[in-house]
Amino acid sequence: MKGRIHRRNISGCGLAGMMSEDGRLMSGEGIIRSMEVLHDRSNGLGGGFAGYGIYPDRQDHYALHIMYDDIKAKEMTDVLIDEWFEVDAEEVIPTRKVPGVGKAPLLWRYFVKPSADFNECGVCEEDYVIDAVMLVNSTVEGAFIFSSGKNMGAFKAVGFPEDVGKFYRLDEYEGYTWIGHGRFPTNTPGWWGGAHPFTILDWAIVHNGEISSYGINKRYLEMFGYKCTMLTDTEVVAYSFDLLLRRHNLPIELACKALAASFWTDIDRMKAQGKKVADVYEALRMVYGGGLLNGPFAIILGHANGMVGLSDRVKLRPLVAARKDDMLYIASEESAIREVASGLDKVWNPKAGEPVIGELRIPVSNTDAVRELEETVA
Amino acid sequence: MIIDAKGLHYRELNEQVRAAVAEGETDLTLLNVNGQRYIADAIDTPVSIIIEGVPGNDLGVFMNGPSLVVHANGQDHIANTMNDGKIIVHGDAGDVLGYGMRGGKVFVKGDVGYRVGIHMKEYKDKVPVMVIGGKARDFFGEYMAGGTLILLGLDTGGNGQDEIAGNYFGTGMHGGVIYVRGRLDDYQLGKEVKQLELDDEDRAVIRAYVTEFATDFGMDTEEILKGDFVKIKAVSHRPYGNLYAY
Numbered sequence: 001m002k003g004r005i006h007r008r009n010i011s012g013c014g015l016a017g018m019m020s021e022d023g024r025l026m027s028g029e030g031i032i033r034s035m036e037v038l039h040d041r042s043n044g045l046g047g048g049f050a051g052y053g054i055y056p057d058r059q060d061h062y063a064l065h066i067m068y069d070d071i072k073a074k075e076m077t078d079v080l081i082d083e084w085f086e087v088d089a090e091e092v093i094p095t096r097k098v099p100g101v102g103k104a105p106l107l108w109r110y111f112v113k114p115s116a117d118f119n120e121c122g123v124c125e126e127d128y129v130i131d132a133v134m135l136v137n138s139t140v141e142g143a144f145i146f147s148s149g150k151n152m153g154a155f156k157a158v159g160f161p162e163d164v165g166k167f168y169r170l171d172e173y174e175g176y177t178w179i180g181h182g183r184f185p186t187n188t189p190g191w192w193g194g195a196h197p198f199t200i201l202d203w204a205i206v207h208n209g210e211i212s213s214y215g216i217n218k219r220y221l222e223m224f225g226y227k228c229t230m231l232t233d234t235e236v237v238a239y240s241f242d243l244l245l246r247r248h249n250l251p252i253e254l255a256c257k258a259l260a261a262s263f264w265t266d267i268d269r270m271k272a273q274g275k276k277v278a279d280v281y282e283a284l285r286m287v288y289g290g291g292l293l294n295g296p297f298a299i300i301l302g303h304a305n306g307m308v309g310l311s312d313r314v315k316l317r318p319l320v321a322a323r324k325d326d327m328l329y330i331a332s333e334e335s336a337i338r339e340v341a342s343g344l345d346k347v348w349n350p351k352a353g354e355p356v357i358g359e360l361r362i363p364v365s366n367t368d369a370v371r372e373l374e375e376t377v378a
Numbered sequence: 379m380i381i382d383a384k385g386l387h388y389r390e391l392n393e394q395v396r397a398a399v400a401e402g403e404t405d406l407t408l409l410n411v412n413g414q415r416y417i418a419d420a421i422d423t424p425v426s427i428i429i430e431g432v433p434g435n436d437l438g439v440f441m442n443g444p445s446l447v448v449h450a451n452g453q454d455h456i457a458n459t460m461n462d463g464k465i466i467v468h469g470d471a472g473d474v475l476g477y478g479m480r481g482g483k484v485f486v487k488g489d490v491g492y493r494v495g496i497h498m499k500e501y502k503d504k505v506p507v508m509v510i511g512g513k514a515r516d517f518f519g520e521y522m523a524g525g526t527l528i529l530l531g532l533d534t535g536g537n538g539q540d541e542i543a544g545n546y547f548g549t550g551m552h553g554g555v556i557y558v559r560g561r562l563d564d565y566q567l568g569k570e571v572k573q574l575e576l577d578d579e580d581r582a583v584i585r586a587y588v589t590e591f592a593t594d595f596g597m598d599t600e601e602i603l604k605g606d607f608v609k610i611k612a613v614s615h616r617p618y619g620n621l622y623a624y
Binding site for chain 1: 388412413415431432434435451453454470472473489491492493515516517536537538539545565
């Protein structure tokens with residue numbers, strides 16, 4: 001173990017994401033193969049995935065994925081979960097033995113709905129779920145809720161990504177969006193909870209780089225009740241998107257402009273040219289100064305309705321995108337995309353700080369309404 | 379000689395290439411390449427290697443003589459610290475192309491990414507040359523210390539970029555020369571460089587390299603040369619000479 005940790009390794013994290021904008025379901029086998037091409041970008045100290053559409057039979061339940069250091073942590077967490085939620089089902093997350101994945105914590109998942117009386121707390125359902133996640137992660141020793149969205153799940157471990165994918169049997173799941181990550185930890189420990197993706201509700205982030213504004217972002221997010229407990233910089237990105245996209249209801253383009261803000265010199269020039277949008281960019285910088293992400297990053301955000309790729313403003317980390325039919329692919333390297341897709345319609349290098357956006361043609365939040373409408377028409 | 383790279387790790391592939399070159403093989407074709415790094419690294423024999431598929435990062439790193447032809451896009455860090463030889467890419471190339479390049483040629487038909495030509499340098503007859511057919515992103519020629527970069531801005535790439543280059547063009551540049559087929563706005567330029575008109579010597583240099591480039595890609599030299607070129611050079615040879623001298 002010691003030799004492995006200290007071995008010199010020329011790496012940088014690896015990212016990949018794929019989504020069907022038609023909402024077609026694909027097995028997790030593809031994202032594993034894609035990540036395997038990026039093997040040498042990581043060093044075996046973290047791999048992980050998130051899949052969307054994987055729990056269709058329980059799509060109205062929040063799926064809590066939890067890692068426990070020991071059974072005591074589980075017992076303590078169970079008390080809180082019973083207090084906060086109605087539990088529909090509780091089970092061990094299925095895994096298989098894989099040589100590249102070492103001793104695992106206890107891995108459990110719960111399909112839950114907020115307790116019937118949650119309204120009395122005076123918060124909306126999503127905030128209630130976040131409060132519960134933050135409570136467990138910050139107070140129960142040895143317990144980490146690492147996934148808390150509906151009809152989606154994060155799967156992560158210490159190991160190379162392709163081994164982690166096999167360990168969690170992702171080939172047995174089907175999802176319309178998959179994102180993956182291979183980790184090369186630089187500043188923070190390589191532990192199971194520190195592998196990517198980092199998630200809250202259905203927002204899942206995989207990240208290559210380092211958020212040097214972490215301290216400012218952490219304090220900013222704490223003002224809104226987010227607690228940073230994962231010992232690593234990336235989790236602030238997940239909470240930032242929850243704040244901007246869900247709570248403040250910003251369009252994705254503007255949320256990305258808040259996090260990867262325009263330079264003042266560019267704003268000044270746009271103003272001089274009479275471009276009205278400069279006022280918007282200026283307002284974003286003033287309102288969301290504490291949310292601005294500094295330092296090198298390339299990220300892929302997964303969420304119920306789509307997938308977003310974004311790099312920092314001066315492109316200090318790689319990001320490539322491609323399209324074929326209804327598919328959008330984003331990865332650290334083109335080869336990761338070519339491995340799983342031939343005859344691409346378009347391959348391009350996205351501009352620094354400008355998001356690549358994939359969206360479900362029929363958003364998930366509308367599906368119930370659409371279904372009702374269809375039933376009415378029928 | 380043909381090597382099928384399908385499913386090979388970069389170490390296995392590069393060992394096979396090295397072994398073939400050591401045995402005197404002069405023409406190699408690598409099939410089904412996908413993401414293998416360091417292809418042709420540090421090979422110092424003038425062999426020819428044709429690459430089918432997308433080669434991984436650091437293609438031709440430390441290379442000293444071979445000719446590589448890529449019939450696809452390239453990834454990042456192509457020609458890193460390359461000393462001699464030639465790399466021809468028929469698609470786009472990624473970021474940090476030609477990092478610290480010290481000799482040889484790189485021709486890219488399509489677009490290129492960020493920080494292309496960073497830290498390129500020259501010494502006496504070792505003058506690296508890079509010709510880009512398409513468009514470039516920010517930090518083109520960053521900290522460039524020597525060599526020649528030619529940016530043609532043709533519509534040959536996949537990035538769909540409007541402008542020929544991004545911002546921070548030639549930031550920190552203190553040697554070498556860049557020719558651009560088009561004109562840049564002043565705000566795009568780094569503080570250390572200026573746009574200048576061409577002289578006859580410049581025109582001769584451009585004609586020679588564009589002719590070779592057009593021949594390699596089956597394009598029309600005269601059509602490319604119809605465009606208006608500008609020259610971009612450093613204003614000072616030692617922009618940071620006084621940085622630590624109070």
